[in-house]
Amino acid sequence: MKNLSITTDGLDTDTPMPGDAVSEAGPVAGKKHQSVNRRIVRLAWSYTEMKVAFTLFALLALLAVFAPWAMGIDPTKMDVANKFLPPVFMDGGQWTHMLGTDQLGRDLLIRSLVGMRNAFALSIVSVVGMFVMGCIIGICSGYFGGWVDAVFMRITDVQMSLPVIILAITILGMSRPTPALIIIVLILSGWPVYARISRSVTLAERQKEYVRAAQILGASNLRIMARHIAPSILPPIAFVAVLDIARMMIFEAIFSFIGIGIQPPTPTFGTIIASGTQYLLNAWWITIVPGILLALALISLNLMGGIFERSRNRILQGAD
Numbered sequence: 103m104k105n106l107s108i109t110t111d112g113l114d115t116d117t118p119m120p121g122d123a124v125s126e127a128g129p130v131a132g133k134k135h136q137s138v139n140r141r142i143v144r145l146a147w148s149y150t151e152m153k154v155a156f157t158l159f160a161l162l163a164l165l166a167v168f169a170p171w172a173m174g175i176d177p178t179k180m181d182v183a184n185k186f187l188p189p190v191f192m193d194g195g196q197w198t199h200m201l202g203t204d205q206l207g208r209d210l211l212i213r214s215l216v217g218m219r220n221a222f223a224l225s226i227v228s229v230v231g232m233f234v235m236g237c238i239i240g241i242c243s244g245y246f247g248g249w250v251d252a253v254f255m256r257i258t259d260v261q262m263s264l265p266v267i268i269l270a271i272t273i274l275g276m277s278r279p280t281p282a283l284i285i286i287v288l289i290l291s292g293w294p295v296y297a298r299i300s301r302s303v304t305l306a307e308r309q310k311e312y313v314r315a316a317q318i319l320g321a322s323n324l325r326i327m328a329r330h331i332a333p334s335i336l337p338p339i340a341f342v343a344v345l346d347i348a349r350m351m352i353f354e355a356i357f358s359f360i361g362i363g364i365q366p367p368t369p370t371f372g373t374i375i376a377s378g379t380q381y382l383l384n385a386w387w388i389t390i391v392p393g394i395l396l397a398l399a400l401i402s403l404n405l406m407g408g409i410f411e412r413s414r415n416r417i418l419q420g421a422d
Contacts, residue, residue: 138417142337146406146413155405162399166219170212177216178367181207186385202387204377213369214392218399220370224281225350228288229343235289236296237335241327243297244304255301258294266291266353274362281364284357288350295342300335307331337414344407348400355396371396 146152170177185207190200201211243254270287277283307313308331316326351371357363358372366373371392378388 139333139336142340142410142413142417145417146409149409149413151405152409155402155409158398159402159406162218162395162402163222166215166222169215170219173212175209175212177208177213177369179208183207186381188385189387189391201391202385204374204388205381205385210374210388210391213374214371214395217369217371217374217392218395220281220364220368221351221354221396221399222347224285224288224354224364225347228285228292228350229346231285231289232292232296232346233339233343236293236298237300237332237339239293240297240300241304241331241335244301245308245323245327245331251301254297258297261290262294264291267356270353270357270362274357279357279362279365284354284363288353291353292346292350295346296339299338299342303335303338304331307334337418341407341410341414344403344410348403348407351396351399351403 181203184196184199184203185205187199187203187207188195189202190197195202199209199211201209201214204210204213239254239258243251266287269291273287274283304327313326313330316330321330354363355371355375358370359376360372361376363372364370374392375389378385381388
């Protein structure tokens with residue numbers, strides 16, 4: 103018989119090989135999800151309410167970060183001679199303390215802005231931690247199924263059955279509350295929602311053809327979960343994350359109000375409001391000023407989260 107030889111002469115070098123298909127499956131699926139995500143963001147930004155809410159949130163964030171530094175006023179400095187100064191638009195108000203002072207003569211505007219900065223920082227870090235922890239558990243649970251799914255979901259059920267306040271009192275009441283410990287409590291209280299959402303998306307995505315093709319072509323489970331399934335989780339979780347920032351700000355204020363949050367003299371919304379409750383009749387601004395700033399932040403975040411959800415639904419239903 104004649105010897106057979108294989109050469110590359112005339113071979114179409116543009117023909118994809120199986121190994122190439124595995125490496126290209128991820129980018130193709132990723133581009134598809136990125137396109138959907140960009141359409142959702144563009145549609146959300148087309149709403150006037152979104153522009154107003156984002157502008158308000160950005161303004162509050164900039165004030166919280168830079169105003170205390172720019173004005174050069176120590177939020178913990180006491181000036182008893184100027185205690186209970188009213189806002190500048192009332193009789194006796196001073197421009198050096200535009201929104202008045204508290205019972206110890208501390209500038210209320212600066213204290214409220216520093217409290218907002220602390221609330222933003224704790225809330226955003228907590229939501230990032232919830233997102234990472236919940237998505238990892240949810241994707242693994244939905245992808246592997248079986249006993250992995252059963253164990254993770256039972257843990258999720260137990261965690262969701264624990265009220266946040268009870269969990270916070272149990273953990274924070276045992277030691278001096280610190281920002282790190284408060285963040286841990288907030289993460290423990292919120293990750294099950296992200297686990298549930300990511301699991302439901304994973305259960306739907308793992309049955310699709312591009313995931314099965316990647317499995318047949320030899321892609322590892324980690325690669326499939328990270329490059330194929332994870333991008334599809336972002337749209338349904340984005341609006342939850344925005345709303346959760348507002349929810350964590352509320353919890354942080356509640357913790358401080360009842361004495362298990364960040365401890366004085368560090369300003370927080372909860373401690374400022376709590377200290378002003380006994381002066382509501384003659385110094386109402388001590389409670390009202392931080393309350394208004396907190397309400398504005400919550401309104402802007404809830405508006406953005408609601409518009410993201412509305413835009414996502416319209417895109418997925420083919421309305422846009």
